[in-house]
Amino acid sequence: MMELVLPWTLAFILDHVIPEKDPHKILLWGGVMLAASAFALWANVIANRMVSRIAKDTTKNIRDDLFHKISYLDTTQIEEVSVSSLVSRVTTDSYNIHLTLGVMMRMGIRAPILLVGGILITTTLDPILTLVLVAVMPIIFVMVTHISKKGVPLFGKLQKQVDQLVLTVRENVTGARVIKALSKESFERKRFETVNQSLVNAETKANVTLAASPALLDLFLNLGLTLVILVSAYRVNAGLTQPGVIVAFLTYFTIILNAMLSITRIFVLYSRGVASANRIDEVLRKKPAVVPGTLKQRTNNATKLVFDDVTFAYPDSGPAIEHISFSLASGETLGIMGATGSGKTTIASLILRLYDRTSGQILFDGQEIKHYSLDALHQNIGAVLQKDILFADTIRENILFGRSFSEEQLQQAIDDAQAREFIDKLPDGLNHHLEAKGQNLSGGQKQRVLLARALIGQPDVLILDDSSSALDYHTDANLRKALRTHFTSTTKLLIAQRISSIQHADKILLLEKGKMIGYGTHEELLAKNATYQEIYQGQTGGNVLEEE
Numbered sequence: 001m002m003e004l005v006l007p008w009t010l011a012f013i014l015d016h017v018i019p020e021k022d023p024h025k026i027l028l029w030g031g032v033m034l035a036a037s038a039f040a041l042w043a044n045v046i047a048n049r050m051v052s053r054i055a056k057d058t059t060k061n062i063r064d065d066l067f068h069k070i071s072y073l074d075t076t077q078i079e080e081v082s083v084s085s086l087v088s089r090v091t092t093d094s095y096n097i098h099l100t101l102g103v104m105m106r107m108g109i110r111a112p113i114l115l116v117g118g119i120l121i122t123t124t125l126d127p128i129l130t131l132v133l134v135a136v137m138p139i140i141f142v143m144v145t146h147i148s149k150k151g152v153p154l155f156g157k158l159q160k161q162v163d164q165l166v167l168t169v170r171e172n173v174t175g176a177r178v179i180k181a182l183s184k185e186s187f188e189r190k191r192f193e194t195v196n197q198s199l200v201n202a203e204t205k206a207n208v209t210l211a212a213s214p215a216l217l218d219l220f221l222n223l224g225l226t227l228v229i230l231v232s233a234y235r236v237n238a239g240l241t242q243p244g245v246i247v248a249f250l251t252y253f254t255i256i257l258n259a260m261l262s263i264t265r266i267f268v269l270y271s272r273g274v275a276s277a278n279r280i281d282e283v284l285r286k287k288p289a290v291v292p293g294t295l296k297q298r299t300n301n302a303t304k305l306v307f308d309d310v311t312f313a314y315p316d317s318g319p320a321i322e323h324i325s326f327s328l329a330s331g332e333t334l335g336i337m338g339a340t341g342s343g344k345t346t347i348a349s350l351i352l353r354l355y356d357r358t359s360g361q362i363l364f365d366g367q368e369i370k371h372y373s374l375d376a377l378h379q380n381i382g383a384v385l386q387k388d389i390l391f392a393d394t395i396r397e398n399i400l401f402g403r404s405f406s407e408e409q410l411q412q413a414i415d416d417a418q419a420r421e422f423i424d425k426l427p428d429g430l431n432h433h434l435e436a437k438g439q440n441l442s443g444g445q446k447q448r449v450l451l452a453r454a455l456i457g458q459p460d461v462l463i464l465d466d467s468s469s470a471l472d473y474h475t476d477a478n479l480r481k482a483l484r485t486h487f488t489s490t491t492k493l494l495i496a497q498r499i500s501s502i503q504h505a506d507k508i509l510l511l512e513k514g515k516m517i518g519y520g521t522h523e524e525l526l527a528k529n530a531t532y533q534e535i536y537q538g539q540t541g542g543n544v545l546e547e548e
């Protein structure tokens with residue numbers, strides 16, 4: 001407001017105060033102008049601080065909500081959006097919203113006030129000159145909105161390129177060892193350069209399109225200014241207006257020009273902010289595909305786990321498993337074997353409801369698993385899945401994983417997982433700090449910590465997906481012995497490549513390309529199943545496997 005009053009005061013001083021030649025009056029009005037400027041400065045600083053706080057708090061809340069939502073997305077939805085895209089939505093998209101909010105609040109109120117106020121005051125100064133100014137406004141408005149609309153999809157594409165960049169960096173950081181081992185640094189650098197260049201191209205395209213807006217605006221406003229100067233020269237000569245008014249008018253013209261420039265900047269940022277807000281909104285609106293049931297408790301049942309003619313296909317693919325049936329009583333062990341890609345991990349994922357089966361039934365403690373709340377379903381299940389990870393924390397915290405187990409239970413789990421030998425050799429034992437993903441441990445040591453995490457507290461169901469593959473034969477045998485002797489009431493699902501790991505299971509399920517091609521005990525399969533016989537021959541050379 002103060003900014004609008006100043007040029008008017010200036011015109012008044014030039015046309016009315018100075019001609020009176022009274023120094024006191026001139027000084028007084030000069031003082032008024034100074035005070036008004038200081039007030040405008042102070043109000044601006046306060047407003048900017050408020051805006052920063054609001055933008056910062058809003059963006060923090062958006063990030064919190066987004067993270068909360070992401071932690072509840074199911075596996076299919078995460079795969080649909082992709083991990084790297086989720087990372088860039090939490091980081092760059094929320095930052096774009098921060099910028100947009102800041103600028104919109106700073107300029108979104110001030111610029112329109114300056115624009116409308118400026119026009120109104122110029123009308124009181126000289127309506128004819130104002131008409132010249134106002135004539136160019138509709139052209140500018142139509143042009144700016146048209147260009148801004150084009151910006152939203154362009155910025156959407158730009159953010160997709162950011163996803164690609166995050167993906168490439170993630171792959172390089174996680175695969176740093178293999179890249180170094182295979183000396184593929186220059187290949188990866190080229191791959192990164194290509195992705196980076198595509199991002200720059202997308203950014204250039206979006207910015208070039210939107211850059212037309214301020215340039216065209218400048219052109220039209222300068223044309224308007226030239227017209228105003230021509231008309232005002234004529235009007236001063238004809239004695240229709242005073243020079244002070246023209247000076248004030250030109251100052252208002254600059255204020256109006258700056259307000260218009262700010263408004264175009266808002267539109268540019270608005271396109272970017274809307275594109276990012278749409279991407280965040282897409283995640284926030286996702287409804288879980290795996291809908292939890294209402295049963296809050298599992299009641300122990302003699303029949304622990306039943307797969308009844310279960311078929312499942314991942315989105316947009318053929319069936320990963322077809323017509324799988326098996327039944328496990330409480331405390332029994334099922335061994336699952338099959339070639340790579342035959343569907344072993346898929347069975348484990350369905351039990352944990354990481355995905356929902358396409359057809360058939362899965363019963364847990366006598367109830368369809370869809371009827372349980374996810375907490376009830378997962379309570380008392382210990383699992384080591386192939387892609388399980390260790391976090392950057394101590395070994396103790398990685399095993400306890402935020403659960404309250406006693407020291408005795410912790411020590412027992414370490415023994416059962418055959419982890420004591422290596423943990424005792426570490427200078428700080430259980431307090432040894434692991435790097436992200438347990439990078440400072442060997443493959444076998446990592447598996448032992450993950451096993452201890454799954455075995456602690458003797459869960460009533462245990463799922464081990466190829467989780468002893470990195471253990472030497474002797475340690476693997478000791479682990480199996482511990483499972484047989486200390487986990488008698490635990491129902492176990494052991495996925496393995498080695499027959500020695502599962503030969504003592506109560507039942508063995510043999511899979512091939514998602515289909516059951518054998519189901520029975522080791523002895524039954526060895527007697528009747530040609531594929532099992534072949535695997536057995538291949539792994540043992542025909543020698544009988546002895547348990548250590």
Ligand SMILES: Nc1ncnc2c1ncn2[C@@H]1O[C@H](COP(=O)(O)OP(=O)(O)OP(=O)(O)O)[C@@H](O)[C@H]1O
Pocket residue numbers: 079314315317320338339340341342343344345346347386
């Ligand atoms: N997330 C996924 N999206 C799409 N297809 C998948 C996904 N996970 C697995 N598949 C496909 O489903 C089939 C079964 O995979 P699964 O991981 O269950 O096999 P597996 O027997 O555990 O293999 P491995 O022994 O190599 O771990 C494979 O053809 C695989 O390509």
